[in-house]
Amino acid sequence: MSLHSESKTSFDTETFSNRGRLRLFIRVMCLVVAIAALWPILPGTNSLVFVPALSPFVAIASLLGNRTFHALIWLGLMVVVVVLVRHRFFCRWICPLGLCVDIVSRLGKRLGPRYMRVPLLGQWIVCLTIGGALLGYPLLLWLDPLAVFANFPFLFRQNSRLGIWLPATGFLAIIVLSIIWPRAWCERICPLGAFQDLLFLARRTLQSIIPKVSETGKKRNVDLNIARRTVLGVAAGAVWAYAARPVRAKTSPHLRPPGARDESQFVGLCTRCGNCLRVCPSRIIERDVGQNGWATLFTPVLRFENDYCREDCIRCTQVCPSGAITRLSLAEKMGIRIGLPQVDMNVCLLGNDQECSVCKRWCPYDAIRYVFSEMEYTLKPQIDPHKCTGCGACEAACPTEPQKAIIVLPCPVNI
Amino acid sequence: MNESMNRRDCLRMLGFSGLTAGLGAISSRQLFGQDVGESSSFQSSVIATHKVENNRGGAALVAGKVIQPRRELPILDKTNVLVVGGGPAGVVAAIAAKRAGVSVTLVERYGHFGGLWTGGLVLLVLGHIVKGGRQVCQGIGEEIMRRLDKLDGAIINRTAGNNPTVDAEAVKYVMVEMVEEAGVKVFLHCWGVDTVIDGNVVRGVVFESKSGRQAILADVVIDATGDGDVFAAAGATFEHRSHNVGLVSRIGNLDQVDREKASGQPKPRHLGSPTPVVGVNWVNMQGPEVDGLDVAMLTRMEMNHRKFIWKNIQKTRQIPGYERVYLVETAPQLGVRITRVLDGLKTVTLADLKAGTKFPDVVGVGGSEKGEHGEWQIPYGALVPVKTDNVLAAGRCICAELRMADLVRLIPNCFVTGHAAGVASAVAVEDACRPRDVDINKVQQILRQQEAYLG
Numbered sequence: 001m002s003l004h005s006e007s008k009t010s011f012d013t014e015t016f017s018n019r020g021r022l023r024l025f026i027r028v029m030c031l032v033v034a035i036a037a038l039w040p041i042l043p044g045t046n047s048l049v050f051v052p053a054l055s056p057f058v059a060i061a062s063l064l065g066n067r068t069f070h071a072l073i074w075l076g077l078m079v080v081v082v083v084l085v086r087h088r089f090f091c092r093w094i095c096p097l098g099l100c101v102d103i104v105s106r107l108g109k110r111l112g113p114r115y116m117r118v119p120l121l122g123q124w125i126v127c128l129t130i131g132g133a134l135l136g137y138p139l140l141l142w143l144d145p146l147a148v149f150a151n152f153p154f155l156f157r158q159n160s161r162l163g164i165w166l167p168a169t170g171f172l173a174i175i176v177l178s179i180i181w182p183r184a185w186c187e188r189i190c191p192l193g194a195f196q197d198l199l200f201l202a203r204r205t206l207q208s209i210i211p212k213v214s215e216t217g218k219k220r221n222v223d224l225n226i227a228r229r230t231v232l233g234v235a236a237g238a239v240w241a242y243a244a245r246p247v248r249a250k251t252s253p254h255l256r257p258p259g260a261r262d263e264s265q266f267v268g269l270c271t272r273c274g275n276c277l278r279v280c281p282s283r284i285i286e287r288d289v290g291q292n293g294w295a296t297l298f299t300p301v302l303r304f305e306n307d308y309c310r311e312d313c314i315r316c317t318q319v320c321p322s323g324a325i326t327r328l329s330l331a332e333k334m335g336i337r338i339g340l341p342q343v344d345m346n347v348c349l350l351g352n353d354q355e356c357s358v359c360k361r362w363c364p365y366d367a368i369r370y371v372f373s374e375m376e377y378t379l380k381p382q383i384d385p386h387k388c389t390g391c392g393a394c395e396a397a398c399p400t401e402p403q404k405a406i407i408v409l410p411c412p413v414n415i
Numbered sequence: 416m417n418e419s420m421n422r423r424d425c426l427r428m429l430g431f432s433g434l435t436a437g438l439g440a441i442s443s444r445q446l447f448g449q450d451v452g453e454s455s456s457f458q459s460s461v462i463a464t465h466k467v468e469n470n471r472g473g474a475a476l477v478a479g480k481v482i483q484p485r486r487e488l489p490i491l492d493k494t495n496v497l498v499v500g501g502g503p504a505g506v507v508a509a510i511a512a513k514r515a516g517v518s519v520t521l522v523e524r525y526g527h528f529g530g531l532w533t534g535g536l537v538l539l540v541l542g543h544i545v546k547g548g549r550q551v552c553q554g555i556g557e558e559i560m561r562r563l564d565k566l567d568g569a570i571i572n573r574t575a576g577n578n579p580t581v582d583a584e585a586v587k588y589v590m591v592e593m594v595e596e597a598g599v600k601v602f603l604h605c606w607g608v609d610t611v612i613d614g615n616v617v618r619g620v621v622f623e624s625k626s627g628r629q630a631i632l633a634d635v636v637i638d639a640t641g642d643g644d645v646f647a648a649a650g651a652t653f654e655h656r657s658h659n660v661g662l663v664s665r666i667g668n669l670d671q672v673d674r675e676k677a678s679g680q681p682k683p684r685h686l687g688s689p690t691p692v693v694g695v696n697w698v699n700m701q702g703p704e705v706d707g708l709d710v711a712m713l714t715r716m717e718m719n720h721r722k723f724i725w726k727n728i729q730k731t732r733q734i735p736g737y738e739r740v741y742l743v744e745t746a747p748q749l750g751v752r753i754t755r756v757l758d759g760l761k762t763v764t765l766a767d768l769k770a771g772t773k774f775p776d777v778v779g780v781g782g783s784e785k786g787e788h789g790e791w792q793i794p795y796g797a798l799v800p801v802k803t804d805n806v807l808a809a810g811r812c813i814c815a816e817l818r819m820a821d822l823v824r825l826i827p828n829c830f831v832t833g834h835a836a837g838v839a840s841a842v843a844v845e846d847a848c849r850p851r852d853v854d855i856n857k858v859q860q861i862l863r864q865q866e867a868y869l870g
Contacts, residue, residue, distance in 0.1 A: 350701060353685055353687065353698060353699040353700060353701065354688075354699060355539070355541055355699060355701075355784060356784060357784075357821035358783075358784065358785075358787050360818070360821075361765065361818045361819075361821060361822075370659070370701070370704075372659065372701065372702065372703035372704065376684070377685070377700070377723050377727070378684075378701060379659065379701040397787055399784070399785045399787055
């Protein structure tokens, strides 16, 4: 049995039939809608959340990793149901990245046939990730094509930093790959495609074991190869995630968006799709560009240099497709501390007898007090850890240059 | 019956003040040989000495209690607008009102103008800029700064987006010049202690001086005392706050620090920042948060701060290279930042600053320390007490949220509120209405004519 040959035909036949035209039309529409939703010129729309959240791969992995349901998972689960019935339905009708790959693959084929035996990486990626997810750490979730695609429009964002546009090159890499080895991504590497293969196969296998459920009545033997590979992959993923535990526990804490799961889980669950970056009205969410090692690369981190986490905003918690950032109500967010500010009295204007009351005035939670020190004969800002949420308003407002006197440091303890 | 008595009293008071004013004119000419501003009302020390004898309070100990008997107070002056407090807000208010065409009297408790700016040695002028470094403090405040520009050694760092530092003596001089040019009647060494009240309406102010307790009657009183002494005495409601109380000093010979010897040594603390006088820095002090209306606490602060400043200089002099640094002076006035804050018709709030709220009754635009914030408008209602009439607040004691008080108290923002109060009081006098009922369009129009910036 060869699943990939089957999928190949599903792509290439019927191109010029009526059904083919309809499919092409729908796929183009999906691409247009996806780009419109993700486009940076449309701020304030939460529509973009649907793009990465449609992935059944992300839905299942995050369900296993989080062990909690959240609203967006239903979206992915709906797609799961569809792809159980119609094999690779998502690839054939919806996937915006798939259409792009198809187009450049045709171009690549015209340039001349190339042959390379690309192993079935996708299935390994899926198995490893699902295995990791069982231990709360979906290892390669960030390879999800929708998350990669969602990063693409960041290329067109103004004033973007390295951390913003570098992940967007993932899309370009897939395009280049598809020109060199046409369709290798979709058929061999894409975890979303491979996941659909495995789901469909699992359903068929179940059908063959329980004939009553079978629609076609045909009995098929269990493909031992794939079953063995799946079990092996899942086990390897679990072992990997388990082995990485001490390393993960040691990772230094970061300033994460409010509601971010525990650091050791967050890095795995995060698809790097950039949804949280996009919706943040104060644009304080940036990407880790590898200052803290490869594991946290491109994950969202907060920078309070110019703005702070608004007291009336929970948008980043509403758009995370994988639940790496938990959905929060405003009241819940108020109970979460992002970090805790530290004051460098050598830099602070108050430490140099200057008049300044900016951080105290700017603190939305009234958590800063200036305390007089008899010893130094100066004032020192004192932060009430029970009131402070680490929102960074003080850091954003601090007038000292080039170094801010008050800096929020990670301290992920709830108030 | 009561009213006729009042009228008779009033006439007698007017006669009395006219007499003293006349005598004052003669004596001042005799003493100085020239006219000094509106010298017809200048009060000479010769007359005052005579008054002390006739103006005893006569407090008596009755059953262990000190009782102040009822008595008639001499009326020193009657004027349209009386400004109590000669700081940045008071001086600007007096000049603005006078230029708007009414008679103005200004009383000040010390012997100079400028209040904490000069007497408190708060030499760094913070608060005239907004985000982007644009200057929002214009009008008479800016005129003072321009006059300082023209004087040698009066001001440094006067460039766009920067906070300039002034010389206190230059400011005192410029303010005398401007007050005289405007023709404002002045009484220095007069400490406003009480108000003359008629129900909810202020009719004048009682003040204490070497001439004893006297009163000045006025149509409108501007409370530029900083502490809200006048509106508090008049029974207006207010919020009583504590803030940091420090003592500013100036240190000298910083140009003679031996850099070679000093290199590698820890830099001494509390060295301050440069002033227009070469080698002299001014050293700010925050001090502990105390009640600036508690005389025992003020005394404690003065004494503690003096000890600290002296000892700190000794410590500085022990650091190699800094041996010649010395203490030039400590500020004559203790640096009280906030005490009473008026309960006004409108409140200056942080929410309005953040939202950039535009008020229909805007009378000024405030800046921030280093231009951290955008423009924030000051509504006229923040100067007007909730109930009490014929008194306006100007300067740091206007109605503002606690978080905004640190902006409201900055010198340029005091210029702005002083300017507004001066013009509004003149309009109230001209239109014979209560200050709360003034035609705000007319106030804004005159403010703009006087080059104030209203957004």
